[in-house]
Amino acid sequence: MPIRRLSVRGVRNLAPLDIHPHSRVNFIYGDNGSGKSSLLESIALLSSGKSFRSNQIKQLIHHDADRLELECELDETGADAQTQDLYSLRLRNGDVLFRLDGSVLTSQAQVATRLPVQVIEPNTFRLLVGSPEDRRQFLDWGVFHVEPGFIEEWRIFRKVLKQRNSVLKQKEVSWLDVWDGGFIEASEKIHQYRLAYLKAFVPQFESTLAALDAEIKVRLHYYPGWEKDSQLKDILTRQQERDLQLGYTQSGPHRAELRIRVDKLPAADVLSRGQQKTVVAALKLTQGILYKQSCGNAPIYLVDDLASELDSRHRLALCQVLEDLKCQVFITSIEKQQLMDSWTPSEFKVFHVEHGKIEEESLS
Template sequence: MRLVAEKAVPSGLTVLNVQGFRHLASVSLNFSPHLNVIYGVNAAGKSSLLEAIYFLARAKSFLTPRLQRVIANGGKEVVVTGRVQNASGRHQLGVSFTEGKTRVRLNGEDVRSLSEFAGLIPIQVLNTEAQRLLTEGPTERRSFLNWGVFHVEPAYREVWRRYQRGLRQRNAALRLGNESVAKAWETELSEAGEVVTEVRTQFLNTLMTEWAMLLNDWMPHLTFDWRYRTGWLQGESLSDALQKGRSAELKQGFTLYGPHRADLVLVVDDQPVSQRLSRGQQKIVVIALRLALLTLWRQHSANRPLLLLDDLAAELDAHHRGLVMDRVRGMDVQTFITTIEAERVPFSDQAQWFHVEQGRISADERNERGSA
């Protein structure tokens, strides 16, 4: 796997324009390339602002799979645009959703493939539902893994597309009971699948070393490890697995073996983390994983990552909250933090401040004092 560091421009998302997003009033905001603090009472709209940023970066929500829910009551359309400055220059981004259709634009042109667009903003979210990465099943973890590799190894996008294309064709043949066509796609599928697995494994070997180091500092009384389940029997080639499983797959109507069935399993003291640890401890484990990923992205991607921290105080004691914030402070990433108690945000003298009240967002007066 190619891991070549390139010097990134110390910037990120510089401008955000929001229209028709949940209960947020239409607004245009200018952000700091370092730390941005969004404060206000509960239900003011702080999380919705982070969700709007994520919507711009990924054309989806981190709170709901149904984009219709992000449209303001009585509205018909949501539009979020922004300006990103990175190693390749300045880019104008835009995402809209209306009548069940998502439209993505980059520098004035429509984008057909999200991957052409999403590479500009490597983004991670830490919120009260962080432990869902452990509890929601393999699909969530495969998505985490694919996005993680995508921002480290650019060639991964094409080989994953190739694998998905072969998977769709073979599944279609299996549903029709056409064994000869299903067999014909196995070479393409197995070749691409083996490469996908090799790249993922190399990536994980690097990522999980960083993850384990973090947890050794944060929870030294526990022993953490990980397993990567490739999606077929260990010691067997994917080609052999597809050939042996073809009869069963014809009955099921879909492909049972391959990296689309893979899973990342986190363990502590030889037990799954999701079964062994409390909800708060699980959250710490996932925070360590996502911060390890940001570290890796920063080292090996030309584009500077963006971190959304939503209500970090929930379910984290003061000690672990301090450890997390110390780590974030030492990372060269653009950070957005929501909080109810603004005075408790560490290193806030370096921040750009935004106040949210009943959906209205305004730059805080302390920004002017800080720049005076």
């Protein structure tokens, strides 16, 4: 579902803006500090509730403002297509409000399902070098968007995990047996969802990576959060004493990980920075390809600072995959020409950003 109109108020240095992006490719160029990343950040924030640059959302709110407001009109595709109006308000004190066509939505997840977004930006290689949690969240983005039952099972699992941990903290050993049955059942469901998603993900990733760079040989290994070949039940029994000492559950799907390796070593320890970026780009493109296979539309891609991401050969390859996906893309660079050299899509718009003001350029 492409963004047909985007309105942003109170984000970083951006002047209040209302733009009508192209449903396919949007080139955004401007000097350092002009506000390009802030524009992409606004779209990412609306979708995921998170920024790809700051941990604290209040840092995104313009220094002189007490709130930021984001609104977009989404174009539905299909026979009885309509537009939907998605709105989000964030106050400096952390309060949030979401609305869809004027009706209040109760969770970020409800927003995310309507506005799926993938971000490729200069820090994305952190997906390889960062914590297991980053890679688990990455995997779960796909599972969440492709397997509709996942979110509910995840909520159930989180609840049971919290209860089990609280029993551990209170050292109520006799209650553990009661909770363990539910914990194992919920864990198994999460594991099965992830497994099903990865079955499609792994071969698609291999072919996408080959399209970007045939020389990089990495393999994905899924670790479910407990030792392979062992029953979770046996592990919980074995780890019970240590769990009680620690006051939390050491094994389970909350410890799952997507391990990315070259031979037997972590890819982060072997690959160059540029190669890491290519691998991460392939991972993110694969999410979009699978999402499209399951939902019919591709997610929106935000590609920030394309030039710092990849060299020209890899830029061309990345843009080719995006072209084939026929998705809406917002792609930034300092130089307009550098963007146009990487990609000449048949349909696009160009926006110039200067001191926080964004203007659509006429293409005539």
